[in-house]
Amino acid sequence: HRKYRRFDVPNKPDRQWPNHRIDSAPRWCAVDLRDGNQALVKPMSPAQKQRLFDLLVKVGCKEIEIGFPSASQPDFDFCRKLIEENRIPDDVTIQVLTQARPELIERSFEALKGARRAIVHVYNSTSVVQREQVFSMDKAGIKQIAVSGAQLVKDEAAKYPATEWVFQYSPESFTGTETDYAIEVIDAVNAVWQPENGQEVIINLPATVEMSSPNVFADQVETVCEGIKHREHLTISLHTHNDRGCAVAAAELGVMAGADRIEGTLMGNGERTGNMDLITMAMNLYSQGIDPKLNFENMAEIREVVESCTDIATHPRHPYVGELVFTAFSGSHQDAIRKCLVRREEGDIWNVAYLPIDPHDLGRRYEEVVRINSQSGKGGVAHVLERDYNIDLPRWLQQEFSRLVQKAAEDQGGEIDSLTIRRLFDEHYLAV
Ligand code: KIV
Ligand code: ZN
Numbered sequence: 001h002r003k004y005r006r007f008d009v010p011n012k013p014d015r016q017w018p019n020h021r022i023d024s025a026p027r028w029c030a031v032d033l034r035d036g037n038q039a040l041v042k043p044m045s046p047a048q049k050q051r052l053f054d055l056l057v058k059v060g061c062k063e064i065e066i067g068f069p070s071a072s073q074p075d076f077d078f079c080r081k082l083i084e085e086n087r088i089p090d091d092v093t094i095q096v097l098t099q100a101r102p103e104l105i106e107r108s109f110e111a112l113k114g115a116r117r118a119i120v121h122v123y124n125s126t127s128v129v130q131r132e133q134v135f136s137m138d139k140a141g142i143k144q145i146a147v148s149g150a151q152l153v154k155d156e157a158a159k160y161p162a163t164e165w166v167f168q169y170s171p172e173s174f175t176g177t178e179t180d181y182a183i184e185v186i187d188a189v190n191a192v193w194q195p196e197n198g199q200e201v202i203i204n205l206p207a208t209v210e211m212s213s214p215n216v217f218a219d220q221v222e223t224v225c226e227g228i229k230h231r232e233h234l235t236i237s238l239h240t241h242n243d244r245g246c247a248v249a250a251a252e253l254g255v256m257a258g259a260d261r262i263e264g265t266l267m268g269n270g271e272r273t274g275n276m277d278l279i280t281m282a283m284n285l286y287s288q289g290i291d292p293k294l295n296f297e298n299m300a301e302i303r304e305v306v307e308s309c310t311d312i313a314t315h316p317r318h319p320y321v322g323e324l325v326f327t328a329f330s331g332s333h334q335d336a337i338r339k340c341l342v343r344r345e346e347g348d349i350w351n352v353a354y355l356p357i358d359p360h361d362l363g364r365r366y367e368e369v370v371r372i373n374s375q376s377g378k379g380g381v382a383h384v385l386e387r388d389y390n391i392d393l394p395r396w397l398q399q400e401f402s403r404l405v406q407k408a409a410e411d412q413g414g415e416i417d418s419l420t421i422r423r424l425f426d427e428h429y430l431a432v
Contacts, residue, residue, distance in 0.1 A: 003350045003358065004289040020256035025285055025293045027261035028278060029063040029237065030056045032306075034075075034097055036269040038068070040310055048309040049078050050087070055305045056266070057092055060294045061278075063119065065095040065263070069111035070104035079111040088116070095119035095168065100149025109156040112163065119202065120157070121168040122149045126185055127176030127208075143185050146171070150192040167193050168202035170239065175211045179220050183227040195233035202235040202261065203228070207250055210243035210273075218253035225258035237261035240276040242268060247276040252284065266306050267314065267321060283320045287357045296320070299362040326359040326369050329415075331377020331402075334370050338383040341366070372416045374409040378402035385425060388418045397429075404428060 032052055037044050044052065049066075056064050066082065067075030079096060082088050094115060098108040100122050112118045124145045125134065131142050150169060157165040169189045171182045186203050195201040205224060207217055217240070225236055238254040238261070240247040251262050268277035279302075282292035296302060303314055303321055316324040328334045336353040344351075350358050359369060370376075370383045378398040385391040393401060404424055409416040 003348070004287055005349055005351075022252065022255050022285060022288075022290065025282070025290060026255050026259065027063065027235070027237075028061055028282070028294060029065060029095060029261060029263040030061040030265060030278060031065040031239070031263050031275060032056065032265040032269060033078075034065040034067050035239075035263075035271060035275050036265045036310065037075075039269065039271045039274075040312075042311060043074070044309055046074065046078055046081070050081075051305055052309045053082070053087070055302065057089055059266075059296060059302065062091055063093050063095055063261075065097060065119075065121065068097045070096075070098050070107035076107070076111050083112070083114045090116070093117045093119055093166065095121050097121045097123065100124040100145050100152075102148075102152055105149060105152045105156060109160060113160060115163050117164040117166070119166040119168050120153050121170065121202075121204070122153050123170035123172045123204075123206075124149060125173045125208075126171040126182060127173035128178070129176055130173050139181055139184075143188055146185050147188050147192060150189040154192060166200040166202060168204055168237070169193075170204040170206050172206055173208040174205045175207045175209060175217060175220065179223045180227070182220075183224055186224065187229050190228070190230055190234070196230045200235070201233070202237050204237040204239050204261075204263065205254075205259070206239040207241055207247070208239075210241050210247060210250065213244070214246045214250040214253045217250045218257040221254045221259055222257040235260050237263060238276075239263040241271060242273040242275065242277075245273070247274070248280045248284070251276045251281055266302065267312075267318060269306070269310050269312060277319070279321060280319045283357065283362075286361070297361060297363055299364065320357075320362060326355060326364055327371050328354060328369060328380070329371055329373050329375045331375065331380060334376060334383060335379025337369060338379045372405060372409065372418075372421060373414060374406050376402070376406070376409070381405050381421065384418050384421055389422055391425070401425065401428070 033049055053064065066079055069076035069079045082094065088094055096108050096111060098104045108120060126142055131137055153167055171177055171185050174182055190201060193199050193201050205221055225231055236259045238251055238259045240250040262276065264276035264278040266278055268274035279296055282294045283296060285292045299321060307314060314321055316322040319325060328337055333354045337355060340352040359366065370380045372380055372384060381402040382393045382398045385393055405416060405421055408424055
């Protein structure tokens with residue numbers, strides 16, 4: 001990633017900024033097979049789950065929430081299959097979600113029997129609306145659910161000493177919870193788990209519903225990081241949803257506010273408007289010269305697998321993934337891109353107008369960048385002839401020929417391909 005600048009925004013010597021920045025990638029946890037799957041019109045088949053699991057491993061996910069086995073028999077069976085058929089690489093840890101209810105916790109441990117290492121993710125809702133309207137319980141009662149759940153997780157784990165257990169707790173609907181109360185519940189859970197004595201504990205703060213702007217979420221995260229006991233022994237994880245369209249921004253600001261780990265999904269599949277998109281956040285880091293520790297260089301394959309497992313088409317403007325995200329139709333953009341690409345030398349820092357990253361890094365081709373329609377100009381048309389046919393048009397001819405191409409595109413009413421451009425050129429200039 002050395003071809004990217006650490007910051008792509010010119011710095012002013014008299015101004016110290018930004019105050020906060022992300023210096024290294026967080027730990028990632030992919031929840032595609034749980035949050036993603038539970039939001040699908042048609043949940044994934046076992047074969048689709050296996051395909052997506054293998055893809056997540058291939059892109060470098062080391063922690064993967066594989067389901068909610070106590071609530072779903074297919075999830076239970078999938079968990080068993082992964083363990084019994086030895087399909088989990090040594091450096092990958094599976095995670096399962098469970099509500100903080102005794103029979104569900106016990107069943108989750110049954111699902112995980114024989115795992116080398118596993119994260120048991122227990123949650124209960126803590127927000128005002130859930131307390132008052134869903135559970136009709138007061139703060140003490142809700143806290144007790146969390147504490148009893150934590151105790152049972154600890155007791156069950158002790159029954160399976162061959163597995164290395166990591167405990168994770170989520171105050172679900174954290175964004176709608178009074179932050180001081182969330183801290184109180186988290187401290188109570190940790191009083192049971194005792195991370196200070198070496199038990200690995202993850203505290204996951206979910207924006208179950210994205211209720212505020214990302215800076216407010218980051219303030220909540222910071223308040224928890226500063227207010228909880230044993231912060232230094234804990235992993236603080238975030239799980240953001242996209243109701244206001246800011247799940248990635250919230251996760252990024254949350255990391256700046258002190259979080260260590262991010263849960264998300266490929267292309268953001270998940271409940272309602274989806275989860276935080278792992279690809280967007282990872283590639284945002286990459287574009288700033290930070291190794292995201294996830295590998296998206298074969299984006300075409302990633303997209304194909306995600307689409308076929310979720311049955312959701314990719315929007316052509318989906319950041320880093322969509323068909324059109326590296327394409328320029330407009331004349332001035334094409335001209336600028338062409339000039340930058342021509343001047344660019346091997347080993348240069350990536351510095352191409354209108355292209356935040358090199359499409360090659362995601363397995364995309366430069367051929368996709370400049371495409372021609374009636375909005376395109378002389379630079380783009382010249383670029384296509386140069387790129388595809390090694391024809392170097394003199395400036396006076398660029399102007400004249402691009403008008404011909406524009407007219408043809410207008411008549412045709414859409415994109416005009418490289419072969420048609422070449423044919424037009426031959427007809428007008430080579431026939432005479
Ligand atoms: O969105 C959410 O709160 C969840 C939790 C169960 C972590 O998916
Ligand atoms: Zn969620």
